[in-house]
Amino acid sequence: MVLLLCPSINDMVSIILNIVKENTMGEIAIVIGATGLVGGVLVEQLAEANHISRVVSVTRRPVEYAGSKIENQVVDFDNLDDVASVFKGDLLFSCLGTTRRQAGSLEAQRMVDLEYQYKVAQLAASQGVQHYLLVSSSGARANSRSAYLQMKGELEKRVRPMPFKRISIFQPSLLMGQRPELRFGEKLGSLILPLLTAIPGLHRYRPIRGEQVAAKMVQVSQQPGQPLEWFTLDEIFIK
Numbered sequence: 001m002v003l004l005l006c007p008s009i010n011d012m013v014s015i016i017l018n019i020v021k022e023n024t025m026g027e028i029a030i031v032i033g034a035t036g037l038v039g040g041v042l043v044e045q046l047a048e049a050n051h052i053s054r055v056v057s058v059t060r061r062p063v064e065y066a067g068s069k070i071e072n073q074v075v076d077f078d079n080l081d082d083v084a085s086v087f088k089g090d091l092l093f094s095c096l097g098t099t100r101r102q103a104g105s106l107e108a109q110r111m112v113d114l115e116y117q118y119k120v121a122q123l124a125a126s127q128g129v130q131h132y133l134l135v136s137s138s139g140a141r142a143n144s145r146s147a148y149l150q151m152k153g154e155l156e157k158r159v160r161p162m163p164f165k166r167i168s169i170f171q172p173s174l175l176m177g178q179r180p181e182l183r184f185g186e187k188l189g190s191l192i193l194p195l196l197t198a199i200p201g202l203h204r205y206r207p208i209r210g211e212q213v214a215a216k217m218v219q220v221s222q223q224p225g226q227p228l229e230w231f232t233l234d235e236i237f238i239k
């Protein structure tokens with residue numbers, strides 16, 4: 001009787017293989033900026049990707065998702081230390097950002113684009129996240145005269161020495177796609193840039209759709225790469 005209740009060696013092997021499979025099957029992807037132009041579609045694309053077992057969308061307001069692969073974590077970005085364990089996973093996709101107009105001041109914009117993203121990167125690195133993928137901007141430079149490009153460059157500079165196994169930085173130009181609000185500068189850019197980039201030599205500066213940036217990030221996350229790598233403008237368009 002006792003013998004009948006005991007699993008056979010074959011059963012035991014299957015049980016162990018299943019445990020190993022469940023724990024090695026996929027990676028956990030954390031996304032900040034998950035309701036944005038890039039981040040929103042990125043969450044959907046990651047949920048479809050075979051190498052991802054769970055997507056953690058970290059937002060400041062609740063979001064409902066269909067399907068069990070995506071989990072929403074609502075956090076207070078001013079108190080990220082209190083929710084450090086949310087940033088435990090394998091991959092961190094950082095797509096947070098705002099505009100000076102939306103934030104109300106340059107300082108408030110820096111808080112979102114630079115400080116929140118930096119803090120999350122720190123927490124993720126300390127929780128063992130291996131691969132950090134950041135949406136920065138073309139022209140990002142810590143000593144730029146543009147306040148926007150300066151904050152993007154400063155973030156790149158601050159995250160570079162962090163103990164991730166791999167850091168992938170994406171530097172798109174103008175992002176295109178459907179936004180809930182009108183951004184006058186972007187609208188103007190989306191009209192002018194396509195004309196400018198028709199000029200030979202300037203083609204690589206053409207605007208890019210949010211979903212194309214997301215698709216490149218997903219592609220990079222499932223392929224091997226360099227410990228520190230940048231993807232600039234036309235490298236982000238999937239060939």
Ligand SMILES: NC(=O)c1ccc[n+]([C@@H]2O[C@H](COP(=O)([O-])OP(=O)(O)OC[C@H]3O[C@@H](n4cnc5c(N)ncnc54)[C@H](OP(=O)(O)O)[C@@H]3O)[C@@H](O)[C@H]2O)c1
Pocket residue numbers: 032033034035036037038039059060061077095096097098112113135136137138172173174175176186210
């Ligand atoms: N726009 C461009 O042409 C362009 C060009 C190059 C690079 N980039 C950079 O690319 C990245 C992604 O851009 P995107 O256009 O996809 O961004 P986006 O659509 O503006 O989305 C920004 C995300 O950040 C979140 N966010 C904004 N303010 C926040 C706050 N105070 N606290 C918490 N979350 C906040 C938003 O959440 P809510 O939905 O709750 O507001 C949203 O999820 C950004 O870093 C941006 O600077 C943009």
